Amino acid sequence: DLLTAMGNDIIHRGPDSAGYLNEKGLAGVFRRLSILDTSINADQPMTINKISIFFNGEIYNYKKLKTELELKGIHFKSTGDTEVVLRGYEIFGERIFNLLEGMFSIVIINRLSGKVVVARDPLGIKPLYIFRKGSFTGIASEIRPILRLCKPDVDINALKELMVFGWAAGKMSNYKNIEEVSPGSMIKIDLKSGKLKEDKYFDLMKISKENNFINEDVIENQINKSILDHTISDVGYTLQLSGGLDSSYISAICSKEKKVKLKAFSINFNEEKFDEAKYQEMISQKFNLDLYMNKFSGKDYVDELPKAIESMEGPTPHGGCVAIKFLSKKISKFCKVTLTGEGADELFGGY
Secondary structure: OOHHHHHOOOOOOOEEEEEEEEOOEEEEEEEEEEEEEEEOOOOOOOEEEOOEEEEEEEEOOHHHHHHHHHHOOOOOOOOOOOOHHHHHHHHHHHHHHHHOOOEEEEEEEEOOOEEEEEOOOOOOOOOEEEEEOOOOEEEOOOOOOHHOOOOOOOOHHHHHHHHHHOOOOOOOOOEEOOOEOOOOOEEEEEEEOOOEEEEOOHHHHHHHHOOOOOOHHHHHHHHHHHHOOOOOOOEEEEEEEEOOOHHHHHHHHHHHOOOOOOOEEEOOOOOOOOOHHHHHHHHHHOOOOOOEEEEEOOOHHHHHHHHHHHHHHHOOOOHHHHHHHHHHHHHHOOOOOOEEEOOHHHOOOOO
16 A cells, blocks of 8 residues: 555656565565656566666666677567666676666665665766665655655755755755765665665766866767767657757757657747747757747746646745746657757856
């Protein structure tokens, strides 16, 4: 009953199927949003040779890793990335996390070693929370299911940081006793004793201190490759188009690669000074996109704000996420996958 309730808490994360694991010492529920290999062969939790995996995310180099594993004699029953991660762990052990290019939250149950291994992607793109009480550990992609294991208690320190800076740093969530798993971290839990050990398998600060100069051609090739890697999908994909540099560039690269007309979705405002419709139309015409324009009014903002707060599981200082939630709901009627234009400001320190 508890696992069913927890699954319902996160059904919006994965409406396509549910999978359960329930045995002495551990239990789990997975909700699937099927993007790669939509058959039951790729359902989760997946178990092979006494090792089980719960995996949320997408691995963009999984085909390359799969070929490498096949050369080592591994035979696959599915065509998606989940089995590649599981088989990769079986062959490479914990080194697999350094070989994955993508976004992920992973829980691997290794009954052979009596250990559970938890890992989050290097940049912390995929959410992952952990709760500890004595030798008991609870892990989830959202806080909501964990609140069925403990009494909710607001973390005032996290709230202060959120109000001042727009986000709370480090491991803080909005609740006491519930932490975020750090980006690039791996946590090992002993199944018998419940003892926990945390290690860093990836440290962004070490790489950023190397100060390697990269020329423009290398940057362009890497960005273009990254964009096309993100289009890997068995259910197609769409574009979010703001009319700005990021989404326009992504639209340009995808339209050159894709032979069919791509659907693009935009948000439009009644206030002329905020609206970028003319740029959206310009880009959609230049790259032959099927543009769906969506008006976003003050009333829409008021209607969506409580839902955004519920999804973010706390105060929502970044008002843009309310509009993105509104747009994502519109896109979900057509497709499960969309490419956004987020991140260039952070990567290049502004335009």
